[in-house]
Amino acid sequence: xxxxxxLRPIGATDxxxxxxxxxxxxxxxxxxxxxxxxxQIFEFDRTLAAFDGPEIAGTTSIYSFDLTxxxxxxxxxxxxxxxxxxxxxxxxxLRQIMQRQxxxxxxxxxxxxxxxxxxSIIYGRFGYGLAAQNVEFTIDRLRTSLARETPSCGRTRxxxxxxxxxxxxxxxxxxxxxxxxxxxxxxxxxGHQTLRGPDVExxxxxxxxxxxxxxxxxxxxxxxxxxxEGGTEGPTGxxxxxxxxxxxxxxxxxxxxxxxGVDLIGTITATHRPIDEPLYWMLADPRRLVRRPYDSLWLRxxxxxxxxxxxxxxxxxxxxxxxRDPFCPWNEGRYELEVGAEGARCRRTDASPEVTLSAxxxxxxxxxxxxxxxxxxxxxxxxxWATLRRADAIFSWDPLPWCPEVF
Numbered sequence: 001x002x003x004x005x006x007l008r009p010i011g012a013t014d015x016x017x018x019x020x021x022x023x024x025x026x027x028x029x030x031x032x033x034x035x036x037x038x039x040q041i042f043e044f045d046r047t048l049a050a051f052d053g054p055e056i057a058g059t060t061s062i063y064s065f066d067l068t069x070x071x072x073x074x075x076x077x078x079x080x081x082x083x084x085x086x087x088x089x090x091x092x093x094l095r096q097i098m099q100r101q102x103x104x105x106x107x108x109x110x111x112x113x114x115x116x117x118x119x120s121i122i123y124g125r126f127g128y129g130l131a132a133q134n135v136e137f138t139i140d141r142l143r144t145s146l147a148r149e150t151p152s153c154g155r156t157r158x159x160x161x162x163x164x165x166x167x168x169x170x171x172x173x174x175x176x177x178x179x180x181x182x183x184x185x186x187x188x189x190x191g192h193q194t195l196r197g198p199d200v201e202x203x204x205x206x207x208x209x210x211x212x213x214x215x216x217x218x219x220x221x222x223x224x225x226x227x228x229e230g231g232t233e234g235p236t237g238x239x240x241x242x243x244x245x246x247x248x249x250x251x252x253x254x255x256x257x258x259x260x261g262v263d264l265i266g267t268i269t270a271t272h273r274p275i276d277e278p279l280y281w282m283l284a285d286p287r288r289l290v291r292r293p294y295d296s297l298w299l300r301x302x303x304x305x306x307x308x309x310x311x312x313x314x315x316x317x318x319x320x321x322x323x324r325d326p327f328c329p330w331n332e333g334r335y336e337l338e339v340g341a342e343g344a345r346c347r348r349t350d351a352s353p354e355v356t357l358s359a360x361x362x363x364x365x366x367x368x369x370x371x372x373x374x375x376x377x378x379x380x381x382x383x384x385w386a387t388l389r390r391a392d393a394i395f396s397w398d399p400l401p402w403c404p405e406v407f
């Protein structure tokens with residue numbers, strides 16, 4: 001049974017109740033050290049809580065950032081902390097929260113919203129599409145020989161967190177400028193999210209920071225954890241790569257060579273890696289790299305014309321498409337997209353549509369991570385094959401989208 005609740009942003013006095021409501025939904029226990037870190041980057045004015053009387057029954061929030069899209073960047077609402085208490089599920093609360101939130105994002109003139117989904121079945125009905133996939137992998141350290149050993153012109157160096165905070169943001173921003181799916185990180189975000197201060201993940205192992213330098217300039221970095229173990233059969237410890245970002249080919253190769261050379265390790269794992277990770281092709285025995293793809297970034301076009309005009313495209317051309325978007329009715333209708341050397345123009349039209357698709361499917365192809373021909377085979381979009389192939393060429397982009405961190 002659907003119920004109407006009072007929806008409003010929270011204040012500082014609601015923080016404890018808000019976190020407990022979210023914890024009840026996700027099954028975690030609020031930790032004062034962890035909450036102190038989160039509070040440093042929280043945007044209270046962009047939160048939304050569903051109140052059932054004095055009780056918070058549902059939550060959501062937004063981190064404000066610019067998301068890199070093909071050839072540019074756009075203001076984006078980074079949706080997070082979405083939850084409904086187990087006591088209030090199946091009563092329409094999530095839908096109310098999502099509707100109010102997208103209305104607010106639209107009023108702020110942010111053309112995009114993005115999130116990481118706890119379950120992939122949730123957000124399609126609200127117009128979010130799977131825009132990027134990531135990969136996690138595992139490999140036996142004894143099987144990490146490279147097909148071609150590449151001599152390095154620089155050096156790798158272990159650093160402290162404080163030095164990483166000074167040097168790494170510039171590397172990240174260099175990569176971010178060309179990598180769809182990356183988003184802006186403030187200095188506060190680096191300190192309290194990416195490179196957390198108090199160690200709230202001790203069970204994951206001891207953490208280390210390593211960077212690659214050439215001529216005194218940092219060109220890449222990696223964060224990793226080691227959970228050491230040993231036995232009569234040799235080292236069984238695990239090295240977990242949390243992040244590896246490189247602004248050059250030499251940095252990428254040198255950092256993996258360094259990680260593969262750490263002693264007393266039995267297994268190396270990595271999460272949140274790009275779907276087109278080059279490492280697979282570098283290994284002498286690539287079959288030993290056991291990979292599992294998974295959905296990462298879900299995207300929502302909140303305002304279609306500025307979103308379509310805010311990216312660049314892989315080919316020139318013209319496409320008329322009809323968009324189905326009942327959840328954000330201001331987007332419904334037919335559009336003409338014209339792409340040329342000077343950029344793109346997207347406007348309403350009465351012309352006959354060549355392609356018909358939903359808001360979720362438009363979001364899926366927006367960053368270049370999916371193809372309309374694939375969605376046509378899946379029965380999700382309508383259009384002639386020749387038209388869809390032409391549209392795929394228009395939407396294509398290199399590199400493929402990659403979001404390296406959960407927000």
